[in-house]
Amino acid sequence: MRIAASIAQDLGMPAIYLHILAELLNTIGLDERDLLLRVGLDPVQLKSADLRVSQAQASEFVTRAIIESREPGLGIMLASKLKLPLHGVLGVAVMSSRTLQDALDLMTRYLTLRAPHLSVSRRECGTDIHYTIRSDGEPGPLQKLVMDAMLFGCAFMGQQLTGTTAKGSRILRKGPEPAYFYRFRQSIVMPVNYDAQVDALVIPVAALSAPIRFSDDQLAESSRVQCENALEQLTADAGFECRVRRVIETSYPFPPKLARVAATLFVSERTLKRRLQEENASFQSLVDQVRLDRARELLTGTGMNLNRIADVLGYADAANFTRAFKRWTGSSPSYYRVAAA
Incomplete structure (x- = not known):
């Protein structure tokens, strides 16, 4: 089963969110590992704070998760699990802000880092500020x-940031109230109004000056700069080569076959090769780059022997891995491990 997904500009989805969702599925009795493997995702790699999953694979995993768990409210459940540190450098920047308004301004500017197909606009409406969330991705x-996860997560995170929920705050949702929502209404920390014209977080102007419990000016400035750099890098990484690499990085089994990656990205093998060639890249060179990065991590961060590392990287034996590593770096894996210690 393949689920249609927008591939015009696939900036990927942070892998850690799918990892948290997988853990959530486990708590409600679903075999999350089996589900991930069927979609071609490596459960171990999803724990990384730095990797992103292609939109196509994220869409297939989420769709299967909802169908097989028979739980349409997974997004609301996920929202309650998303603690601020899970949002990477943006989470750090938000946590170290001075006021709630500063935190929301950061979310408005840098939301693309965590949810590429969502955008936020700010509008004053009487004594309230409406932070309207819009999606430019395909509905599904x-x-x-x-x-x-975004809207209800904001409610939970606001409580984390200030220690309370601002009086008068509420969430607006487009469309009629889903039949299942009654099961979650009591757990949402602010009122939710359906049949609205937009999806929005509404905060009273007076509440925006509320201080953040974890405020740290120095950390706020450094993390804001990191957000700016990350946003610039993410935009620069919008090319086809990066999209292919994301699939390779999170694929199971590893390394993935070219045919599997092409199918994931909804292109033919010939088109994948041609488009990579246009960007002066090749499928095998990308596989080797990921292998080298992963080899370095395993050699310096684990006590795995060379046979085990070779197996993880998809080599028949340690000898083949050693030859490849020498070709990439000029030194043996054993020498590299000792030198890095």
Whole structure:
């Protein structure tokens, strides 16, 4: 089963969110590992704070998760699990802000880092500020889950930041109230109004000056700069080569076959090769780059022997791995491990 996904500009989805969702599925009795493997995702790699999953694979995983768990409210459940540190450098920047308004301004500018197909606009409406969330992605289970996780997550995170929920705050949702929502209403920390014209977080102007409990001016400035750099890098990484690499990085089994990657990205093998060639890259060179990065991590960060590392990287034996590593770096894996110690 393949789920249609927008591939015009696939900036990927942070892998850590799918890892948290997988853990959530486990708590409700679903075999999350089996589900991930069927979609071609490596459960171990999803724990990384730095990797991103292709939109196509994220969409397929989420769609299967909703169908097989029979739980349409997974996005709301996920929202309650998303603690601020899980949002990477943006989470750090938000946590170290001075006021709630500063935190929301950061979210408005840098949301693309965490949810590429969502955008936020700020509008003053009487004594309230409306932070309206819009999606430019294709409608479907993934976008619905992301929108739920984003809006309801903001409610939970606001409570984390200030220690309380601002009086008068509320969430607006487009469309009629889902039949299942009654099961979650009591757990949402602010009122939720359906049948609205937009999806939005509404905060009273007076509440925006509320101080953040973890405020740290120095950390706030350094993390804001990191957000700016990360946003610039993410935009620069919008090319086809980066999209292919993302699939390779999170694929199971590893390394993936060219045919599997092409199918994931909804292109033919010939088109994949041609488009990579246009960007002066090749499929095998990308596989080797990922292998080298992963080899270095395993050699310096684990006590795995060379046979085990070779197996993880998809080599028949340690000898083949050693030859490849020498070709890439000029030194043996054993020498590299000792030198890095």
